[in-house]
Amino acid sequence: MWAALRSMVMRDLTLAVRRVADVLTTLFFFVIVVSLFPLGVGPEMETLRVIAPGVVWVAAILASMLALGRLFGNDYSDGTLEQILLAPQPLSLLVAAKVLAHWLVTGLPLVLMAPLLGLQFGLEGEALWTLWWTLLLGTPAISLIGAVGAALTLGLRGGSVLVSLLVLPLYIPVLIFGAGAVEAQVSGLGATAHLSLLGAIAVLALCFAPLAAAAALRISLD
Amino acid sequence: MLEAVGLAAVRGDRRLFTGLAFSLAAGELLYVHGPNGSGKTTLLRMLCGLVLPEAGEVRWEGHSIRKLGEDYRRELLYLGHAAALKDELTALENLRVASALQGRPVSERQALEALDALGLEDCADLPVQVLSQGQKRRVALARLYLTPVRIWILDEPFTALDKKAVAGLEQTLANHLRGGGLVVLTTHQEVMLTAAVAKTIAMGSWGD
Amino acid sequence: MSTTGINWFKYSSPATFYPLAGRMIPWFAGLAAVATVAGLYLGFFVAPPDYQQGDAYRIMFIHVPAAWMSMFIYVVMAGYAALGLIFNTRLSAMMASALAPTGALFTFLALWTGALWGKPMWGTWWVWDARLTSELILLFLYIGYMSLEAAIDDPRRASRASGLLAIVGVVNVPIIYYSVEWWNTLHQGASISFDKAPTMADSMLAALLVMTFACWMYAIAVVLARVRCIILERERHSEWVLEVLEEERR
16 A cells, blocks of 8 residues: 555656746746735735735745645546546545645645745744745645645636635634744744644644545546 | 446536436447437446436446445546546556546556557657647547556547547457447447447437 | 435435425425514514624524534535435435525625624724634635536536545544644634634524524425426436426426
8 A cells, every 4th residue: 555655656756847937837826926915015024024925825825825826726637536536545545645746746845935934924944944944844735725626626627716715714723823823932822732732733734634635536537 | 237227416406317227248249329419428437436326326347336446446447538638648658547537557668559559659758738629539549558457438439530440449449348348428420330249329319 | 304204215316306396395485484574573673782893793593503413514515515426316416406596695795794893893904813724714605616616517427526536524623623623723813713602692693593593494496396307408408307397397
């Protein structure tokens, strides 16, 4: 079974390497959206420092939403998704493997890029560090929850818009604890509570989202 | 023994079939034919467990395939309409990934041998997107040589194949049946299939 | 819903449920009308004005039942969706989709009346109060559910997919609710919480309960009427529907 899961992850990573443009689009989208805010709000560092965590988090959520269509979409249209459903392995584990690969190519680059954007917004030291940690804990949860939405909207007309209607409300707790952590750190409350809750959400998502996404795939391919 | 009991399928508003039943023992071939839209593909996907029947159930060795789950899927190879190949991967990589997913990883040599058997030795390291339709189809069919499972469910396997490949596939199917395998297939082409027992299901003609 | 007294397995066939629902609707509708009139009378004429809020608080008699209903209906909807997915019963899936618009309506009503109440209370139409924000998110969840169902052509896939979404949503509702509470306490503004409303006079409580009852009856009547339409639509090729239509034409 491990062989199957490993080859699932390796396959998706190989595909991503051979289609690097897709990965970069998501990353650049993230950078551009974040960079728009100073232009819209004004360049006062005080304001920017206050809105930075929220802006980075919302942009990260939107960017990963943009990539959700690719999670199952290509496999659906070329028929490989059917073969994945027919594999004699627990589908939820295969889904988890796919989400892991997806996160490595769409989520992790955002996490790595975020400190740079934080600097642009005048975040420093502890605050920057906290932002980085929240993204590292939160983006896997975002990918996992998104997988359920992506599986439900597979092959539908306007699926990419629909998926945002379905999953954005479910992202709210991640957003609240993610952006809130930085603020709590800055205000001197400490971010431990936020980070623990964020971690708890990530663990819950890891336990349940693959099951729900697997059920959704079976429904969508029926 | 693969059995279908009182199967019914509904697609949107249309009732594709009801009360469909058959049983298929080791070494037997089931040939499903009918016009486009008569529910052939739906029936095949139902036999795989991809489509939930509106009524009735599919049984393998006397047990519902819903309950068997992975144990049933381990016995099964389904080749659908689409070739189920990733365009960016080479033929060799595609085969190895598919086999690993099936829970039976193969070495590079085994995969190359399977491609050889279908006359694809030159294409092994090419990304699938540069291959022709017929070549893609043959890459997909190479899985028949790699995965020793009992039930083959093949949706239009002869499409886009040249004469020589058709003859080769006929031979492969005959060998599989002789070895106690089960085959369910649909095809539009006239093919020569030699099976000890060949059953046919004619699907309704009130499709589109 | 209060219809839990009915043996669903006996009535879970749309063919038996359809006429039964038809007979029940007038009763629930009648009760809803009577209770609304009584509740509004109690609320507007009997209940005393609040010593702090004056007469403005009276919108509570609609706002609070609507907010309760909006959350409760979502849970009931998810319950039906789960039944439909697990037992593959068609009627439960139909009930789930019949409940959604009513739930969304109550959510909207709760938001609207909340805004109306907010104006005299806080001097602004909208505050990011925990309750109102949760209601807003709940509205998003209803909208997601209804749009997913509408986007899928095949009715069976539509009800199974939206059913799964409802279950995922209901699991998330408590998490969302508590995270919004947390967020709200962290960003403590000068908001007046509905929690700290002064102790209610008996007549206020009575009006609130009667209005809640009215909302229940209304919801049941409307959902039954809607599920009858859904049954007819989805089963339009079955013989019993043709017979029913034949009978009604006569």
